[in-house]
Amino acid sequence: MPALNQISVTQLNRLIGTPDCPEIVDISIDPDFAEDPFLIPGSFRHPHTDIPGLIRRLNGRTCIVTCQRGIKLSQGLVAWLRQDGIAAEYLQGGMYAWRDAPDALRVPAQAIPAPIDGATLWVTRHRPKIDRIACPWLIRRFVDRQARFLFVSPAEVMGVADRYGATPFDMVGVPFSHRGANCTFDTMLDAFALHCPALDRMADVIRGADTDRHDLHPAAAGLLALSVGLSRQYRDDNTQLQAGMALYDALFRWARDGHDWPHTTGTDHG
CATH class of the missing domain: 3.40.250.10 (Rhodanese-like domain)
Structure with missing residues (x-):
């Protein structure tokens, strides 16, 4: 028992x-x-x-x-x-x-950055849209639940990283960034060994929205629209991130449990 x-x-x-x-x-x-x-x-x-x-x-x-x-x-x-x-x-x-x-x-x-005052600390450009919301969601849900994120002007990202020991991401020339046709979300899946059917499915949608390749997945255009709307709804980046967590929580549950819905035709899909 x-x-x-x-x-x-x-x-x-x-x-x-x-x-x-x-x-x-x-x-x-x-x-x-x-x-x-x-x-x-x-x-x-x-x-x-x-x-x-x-x-x-x-x-x-x-x-x-x-x-x-x-x-x-x-x-x-x-x-x-x-x-x-x-x-x-x-x-x-x-x-x-x-x-x-x-x-x-x-x-x-060994892939996880050393903590700063008990939690990993990350820094990126302000006014996030897609990758810079998707990646914090991935980190908080799969890497470090207490992770903190700093959003600063693009010219100051590397200086802030140096002064505060933060890990920069979604910036040209840093390890956690775009690689070829892939976006930063893809890079983090690689670095943290998080490839699985649900997260890979999400990655297709995120990559399509973030790189304007809506042919990669039918949901990419929808994610882009919601992300732009979210960025217009909130002036504060951290408040936007908190709201975006719910968006990506829903996307994850769709990718894991509901991506093949509806299962049959001729039924009420409402």
């Missing part, structure tokens, strides 16, 4: 990339992590010995805890958190089970 505080790989995989996904805490000890330095998308590492620090970091949010095998480390920490009133579950089978699941994404830890 499954434990009440246990979640399966399949169940967690359905939560990854959605706004409802709990915090995912990897407490694998350093030698185990060094043998296989990959992360579940959106997770963060934390030492199992620092329970007060973890409680502060969770700040009341629900969490899923994983270690190498899902045995003593994660089960013990989950029991501790639950007795302190924090909703917590452990991943059945741990990182070994996640690694062996055929459709589970794994982010290489």
